[in-house]
Amino acid sequence: MMKHIVSKVLVGQHGVLSTPAVSNLIRKNKALGGILLTASHNPGGPENDFGIKFNCENGGPAPDNVTNDIFEISKIITEYKIVENLVVDISKIGSNKYTVDNKDFTIEIIDSVNDYLQLMKEIFDFDKIKNFIKSKQLKMLIDSMSGVTGPYVNSIFVEELGAQTNNVIRTTPLTDFGGCHPDPNLTYAKDLVDKVRNGDYDIGAAFDGDGDRNMIIGHKAFFVTPSDSLAVIAHYLECIPYFKKHGVQGFARSMPTASAIDLVGQKLNKEVFEVPTGWKYFGNLMDAGRLCLCGEESFGTGSNHIREKDGIWAVLAWLSIMENTGKGIEEILNNHWEIYGRNYFTRYDYEECELEPCNEMISTMEKLITEPSFIGKSFTAGNTIYKVKVADNFSYIDPVDKSVANKQGLRIVFEDGSRIVMRLSGTGSSGATVRLYIDSYSRKYNGVASVMLKPLIDIALEMSQLKKFTKRDQPTVIT
């Protein structure tokens, strides 16, 4: 009989461990791995209040081989025991020692907020950011959406950087997120967007429940797509002390993320990797010293300071850029597009659809687009003709360990570089969530994404017969 014994457990004081803080802790402590109970994105009954993530010893999400092994072990577990009446006060920092089954067992309560603050201080120039906020009287509105980032936001933005207490909102973590859905996007963070639109703020930001994702908006709620956010941070990377010290290696994005970062990579002569959706695909490249900055359209941005995406880090990166350029967010974006051109991007989510018809839709579309005769086919919408250059179900070979990930999303790339991407979400909580991603590049940068992308959206909806399969006229979320 196999017996697995845990001898030490780390718990954040008051239980407020964000995903980036955990990732940092696991790496620092060289722990064998961690099972992380994170605040999930799904409000609802108590059983939905936490999601479980398994992080490996590099502090990153478990790769496929580890989760597959966990699944296999789960099938042969014959029993597990619960230690009854083990009392621990998680408000007090310190080591709590116990004897369980005649063996030592320690529960260590740590100050995870301070730990994370120290890490951020090693990366960013806090004095510069603080002076900038003060001298410009910068107005920010940071929304923790009642998730776990609240104490981190209070410590970093208010206590350390001198923001006003009314510059941060919903900073008390609540197990039901106060009834809101802590998803930092234009739909679920609408409260923040409205406040910034109607107020006089220079920057607005929101985080998800476990603090690894972020949304950035500028004055009057000027929206920064995650793809653009990544590209802009790449362009200004050297204004962040960490990168001056550790150097700038390659960049990466997930396949559905628009390729704005590729253009920055080309200009700076850096490797740019396109990986499947999921942060776990970045870890090997970082560990191999080939990647220092990456992001996903799903509001994840991060660097090789840890092996997870990091919401607060992204806001500190933006504040550093604003300090460095002395410019507002919209102006920074306009300057960026003037140099590189603009990658218009939109994502349509159709949440909680019936699973079977969605599977059928994907397999029907896969058959259609992988016919050899599909390459070279033309599609017309409005006045525009799009000719297919590449069409496949995306697969990826990890450049480091050569592991292969197949069927990572349907992708149609047209000759002008525009793309239609469709995949089923791996995180939706019930039924199927269809994600349709559209992006297109233009030198003209003052257009409106929904207008610029309309012809491609029409082509995608028709080609996939989405309405027929999902019985939906409208997406639930538009990014």
Ligand SMILES: O=P(O)(O)OC[C@H]1O[C@H](O)[C@H](O)[C@@H](O)[C@@H]1O
């Ligand atoms: O499969 P989806 O619902 O599109 O979600 C995709 C996202 O899932 C999780 O949040 C992962 O941590 C992200 O790295 C990934 O981008």
